[in-house]
Amino acid sequence: MITKLFTLFLFWVNVFSINIKDLNLPPEHFVYLFNSFPDIAESCSKDRNCPYKSFLDRKACWGYETDCNPKNSYHVRPRCPGDHRGWVKSKQAQYETFYTQADFGYVKEQIDELMVMCEASIPDDSSLECSKYLRFCRGRNLLLNFTGLLGRGNNLRYKMDILGPGQIGGHCNFYSDRLMKEAEHMSALQSWAPEFVNFIKTPERPIKDGKCDIVIEKPTYIMKLDATVNMYHHFCDFFNLYASLHVNSTHPTTFSKDNHILIWETFTYESAFKDAFKAFTVNPIWDLKSFRGKVACFKNVVFPLLPRMIFGLYYNTPVVSFQHSCLLQTAAELFIK
Template sequence: MSPLFCTFILLYFFIVCESTWVKDLNLPRQLLEYHISSNKNLRDRCSEDPTCKINLNASKCFGFEDDCINENSLGFRSKFTSCDNNLNPKVAEKFYEQGDFGYLESRLVKHSICSSDDSSKSSLSCSDHLTHCIGSNIYFDFSNLKIKSSTRYRQDVIQPGQVEGNCENFDRKLLDNNLNVKGYLMSWADELQHFKSNLDFKMDKEHCDVIFEKPTVVMKLDAAVNLYHHFCDFVNLYASLHINQTFNQDIDIILWDTHPGGYNDHYYGITWKAFSRNEPFELKEFGKSLEFLNYEITENILSDQKRVCFKNVMMPLLARQRSGLFYNSPLVYGCSGSTLLKTFSQFILHRLRLGIKPQKAELEKVRIVILSRSTAYRRILNIKELLKSLGHLPNVTTRVVDYNERIPFLRQLNTTSQTDIFIGMHGAGLTHLLFLPDWAAIFEIISLGLKRKLLLYSSYSDIYFSKLQIHLIRSDEEGKHPQSGEKHLKFANYHVDPIEFREQVKSMVDHVRAHPKFINSRRAQRRKQAEMEAEKQKKEL
């Protein structure tokens, strides 16, 4: 082997090894740059690493950090948020505080309830009202769980003496002052209200039946079967990662579900892979042998009897907080486009390997997707007639999809992320709006009493939306709840006026084609094609 080749091998090995930590962050490019630039430890590491290609000359931050000035924030630089002309600047500020990175400022961890100078002892710090907490070397005793006879959404699992740490400094009054907001999906007050310091506690086999060595996220969860409610979990977990300034994928996740049947996350559970490369655990699984955990404790003890210890634990923002994020969101009118939700979308698509390449417009066609339903209600009864009405629209492709349980969620996301116009009678499926390209439009055939939610999604995503006038839609039945008999539009099926439908779609096609980002995407692809063709001709010569 020649010395030159050996040198090449060594150089290649050096570069790959030295750049591994950046690759391991596994973040889309823009998020990667801002994360490294705004995190002092990562910034210092990058500046000392010649293979780190992140530009550190320009200060970058997300906006919620204490030392971040507005001109350096992602929202200011990206210009993703847009507001009505002549809007009072205070309205824009309010939108930022309610639905963007500014929201995180009010959720920062600032209350040190338990602290220690000795790293072998415990710590517990929380935001106001215990909406988000981080701790080290603490434990929960699940003696009161009684999983076989338990029910879902219990708030009484942890009793006095069942959550402790060894604190050099413990502020009981500070803890009590932040217990005023309770609720299963609102805060961690029910689980931490009995926290106390135990000077005899140690992280060892004598005091712990299970020890989680890796950083661990404990999640109380909304409904697994509903896309919108489950994504309230994921959006708030993503926001918590920003607060905690870590996107490490080698973490454990515990699904704090108190039902004996477990959480049953069959539909959208693949999304956890965006947050951890390890499979989540459930409380009911503590009843199994723990040998597969690669921990030393392998006794088959029921979860009811287990003291579960955490070396590092995060209790993230929950799905249904007061004035929450993505749920109970009191967004002001006049602005749209949340940079926080946009980076969430990019993060999910990237980590699930659907966004490795940027979203691109088709060179010639506008892509239309009509959401059909195999459910009992909200079906378009004359969908073939509607498809026929679109047949003469030039340079469009039209697909009919049914996002039912037989279609894997990854395939659904892949379809959505490559759609320019999304049409249907949505409910929780409006969550797909988060993953449409920036230039996309959504056609909600009938709002079905979800006008507020539709406006909320549109405000978060800055997506253009339209709907038909109610007189252009008819149903052969009176919509009634199948159990209660209460009247509601969503419990019916509908015929849609094909002429007006075509005109609305034509208007949306024009909107998409005129969108600056759609135009820029096409230009970029044409340039790339021209460069490839020129390179090909050059080689042929």
């Protein structure tokens, strides 16, 4: 427990840097934010100009929080008479399975699965934790060496060798056996295994000891995209990025748009659906050309849930048996709410 709490502490930034007006949330979502972060609620309460006072002093939670009472959660219970037999043992299990597969229960599952892979001893150390099968990872003070991209051209997409052995790492207590055990989903868009199997413990602290050509101060989301020319496939990316914000929600700045997004390919990002990224960042979208030939260090970096995970979200989503019409009704209710 102490290790877990210390690791989470290293992912936090100072509360004084938060301006509630900079948080990118629909107004009705502030009730969930206030319940998760009482300090933010108190700040709003004391600020006569806070526009979200109507959402104070109300109980609400997304459903993945450890102290979330189900009656206060965002979850919409399916009202469907579909037959559960052959799928699960009871009607209640049918509801619970649907919640885990296609609701915030999936986020809770990722949070519950988080394992420390690289443990910091002091704040200047590196740290890394990942969910099962390395589907979601987040780290601090990590080094990524992109010198191997020199001479490889601009046709790098869906490649599993962007990083070679030792080209990603940090100074920490590294649990290599634990990480390798979770590297089973070795595929370009299913997990971050192709990258993290190359992780090493560096002899020096990358940022403090000056081992970086460039240091990225702002939180950075590194993304491997599905087909950006197709709305369905590209929204696999946006859907999972939004879910990853919740998996990573140890601090309210999770919902700030002052961050960076780095696309894990050398193609310049372009898509008819590119405006969807404006919901996540106010900064230009990067690609790997920005870092070719450089050793880059990231103070806060997130490797989000990927678009083609096995039994993932949106793509490859298994859904326990419901009558089709009722499933559509439930999906519509979730969307409207």
